[in-house]
Amino acid sequence: DSTMARLAQIHLCIEVPEEACPLGLAPTSSTTATLIMGDAIAIALLQAKGFTREDFAMSHPGGALGRKLLLKVNDVMHSGSALPLVKHDICISEALYEISKKGLGMTAVIDDEAKLVGIFTDGDLRRVIDAQVNLRTTPIAEVMTRNCVTITDGILAAQALQVMESKNINGLIVIDKHHHPIGALNMLDMVKAGVI
Template sequence: MSQSSDLIQSAQRTIRLELEAVEGLLAHIDADFVRACEMILASKGRVVVVGMGKSGHVGNKIAATLASTGTTAFFVHPAEASHGDMGMITKEDVILALSNSGTTNEIVTLLPLIKRLGIQMISLTGNPESTLAKAADVNLNVHVTHEACPLNLAPTSSTTAALVMGDALAVALLEARGFTAEDFAFSHPGGALGRRLLLKVENVMHSGAELPSVPRGTLLRDALMEMTRKGLGMTAILETDGRLAGIFTDGDLRRTLDRTIDIHTATIDAVMTPHGKTARAEMLAAEALKIMEDHRIGALIVVDNDDRPIGALNLGDLLRAGVM
């Protein structure tokens, strides 16, 4: 019991210290933060993030967050930069250098070359009087009083503060650029949001020979054969001019059987749902899903501007596409 209590107290102490570190950042969101944002917004290049050790891991995450929220960015290991990777950085770029001490040797070694090339630099340090902070065009102060580590040695509170400052920078830039949910989706095409905001009905619908359709007057049994051949659990019914007359689905079949209609002699006209809900090819797949959900239906016919069927889709198609 005593050990359990000690473990809980240790964890709570860590969280409290890191909360204090993050709260302390509020005082450092000042004119220098504004200048850093303006520098990046005015740049014609990329944000190149550098950092060693734990600061490097945080830098990698900051670069990824910037890149996914509208600010082109990537991470360069400072030690590798001294051995050729400096060639990846151009004069139009902005360097974001992370070092809690502000004296990390691998980054300080790069300073003369950065200055010679005239590359703008933002430092993110815990010591505004350090070599790196003074060499930078702008310094973002992420000083913390204590690390959460009881020895005050392992980077804990300091890396959390750096990470949060990076998030603050990314979000401020996102809002300044007017970055939208659709822009975010283009950076995340494989994610759920990307599929919801980018995938259109035309990307998932069945068209051409895969589209089940029969003309008005078709016997119900023949319409059922068409549904079986196409395997979508539905068929479109067409007017003589090719426009949509109605839709017949598996659900309609179940309701038809309840009416004791002779499926061998009845025509599709007597049992179809007249016209029915439709979708457009250019519509977002997520919009088609909402139509299905709102009207509690499992399939949609896709029509063109003349109300002629050009495709069909069902809930299974949207499920396989990852829209739901």
């Protein structure tokens, strides 16, 4: 019988027989019913309008949701001269120079055709030192991690973060369709970009 109900074309009644409050004073059951109906209407409208993740992101471009839904790996990754990259036949000490210079805590390792064959990380270095491997004479190919986890360009940065978290790793190499490394990123990049 409310004014709004009388003026509306559709009236969805969500009255409750009584509030959960033992004193019968505080709105409890009625506020929950209102919240549930609001969510139900919002989801029904979302589906009816064909509202997508991209539409959602566009309405929240500056916030954390927008960053998670719009930010791509390409926007975050280090590429070109900033990409840590070494040939498979150089010694460990030379690879360490590349890791230090690029500051990502890792380097991609490529073969003679510039295809990714492995990765060498700070963690690999610790294991090499523990094993007392000669850093000046041992080729990086002997100690790198082969079959490393990679991602392709164009995916969402949030998806890359999920990969890192699920594999318990701190960095990723981004490859193209020919398995050439084209970028690299780590957890710190995700923090700086606001993905985390």
